Amino acid sequence: MNKYFKKVLEVLKTRKEIKALGFSRKELKGIAAKVADKLDLEDDATDEDVTKAIDDEIDAATSMLQFAQTMADRRLQEYINTHPADSDDDDDDDDDDDDEPDTTTTRKSPSKKDKKGKGNKNQSGIEKLLGEMTETIKGLKSEITELKQGNTANSRKAKVEALVKNTGKFGERTLKSFARMSFKDDEEFEDYLDxxxxxxxxxxxxxQEKGLEKLGTPPAVRSKGADTVHDDEEEMSDEEVKALAKG
Incomplete structure (x- = not known):
């Protein structure tokens, strides 16, 4: 990742003209990566030089982004204009049907009346069955939603734990704070991780300025004679060493 990527992304988030274009978080990161790659700065560039270079590149990119947005809007409007809805014709057909006189015979025989009564009873049974099925589906949807929420919560917790691993008190404070928080969507959670x-x-x-060890680093290795032994490695027994030598 380009070392200026985060700084470029922060500047993009604060630019009103960029916000107005309605880019998603993923799209904004893509723009930040491209802008950062275009920066041509010396290793000894000052913060002022970096800020000015980023502003210049974003200004140049903004003009192109606004132009591209305008072109996209124009093409969308052209498509809409060339594909008008046909709903008006359907409405006219319905109106014509309403104007025709009703020539259907209204007299009904007793047998038809009995059939209608049975039909109503059957209809009532179907409606009851549909109602029960609807309630069952609602219950299943509710259970699925709860499972998804649980999986999402566990997944987010795992990401936070991985980010603050081996950070001591900092990690403990962060995890306590995370336990009390809620997020409306994944984008808000990703901002929290940032x-x-x-x-x-x-x-x-x-x-670092105080000469202390960096947080989040893996466990240090310890030396034993001429060999280096990691804390998470087990030492071999004498029998295992002899067996290995014979093999």
Whole structure:
């Protein structure tokens, strides 16, 4: 990832003209990546130089994005104009039917009356069955929704835990705060993850200035003689070493 990507993305989020174009989070990240790749800065560039270069590139990109949006709107309108709805013709046909006189005989025989009574009874039974099926479907939908919400909550928690792994008190505070939060959609949750990452980066910067170890790093290795042994590795027994040597 380009080292200027996050800074470009933050600037894009604050630009009113970019917000007005209605880009999704994924689209906005794509634009940020392209703008960041176009930046041609020296390694010793100052923050002021970086900010100015980003603003210039975004200004240039905004003009092209606005032009592309205009072209897309125009083509959509052309399509709508060349595909008018046919609902008016259907309405006219219905009106013609209403104007025709009713020539149907209204007299009914006793046998037809009995059939109508049976029909009403059958209709009532069908409606009852449909009602029961509808309630069953509603219950199933409710259970599915609860399962999805549970899976989503577990998935989000796993992402937060992975992000703050090996961060000590910082991770504990973050997880407690996360347990009390709710998110209206995935986009809002992704923004929350970005905030955690930014806070963690700031925390590590302060620790680095104080000469402290960086948070989120894997467990340190310990030396034993000339060999290096990882904390998560088990030492081999003498019998295993001998067996390995014979093999």
């Amino acid at each position: 905030e955690i990452q930014n806070d963690l980066d700031a925390e590590n910067k302060e620790r």
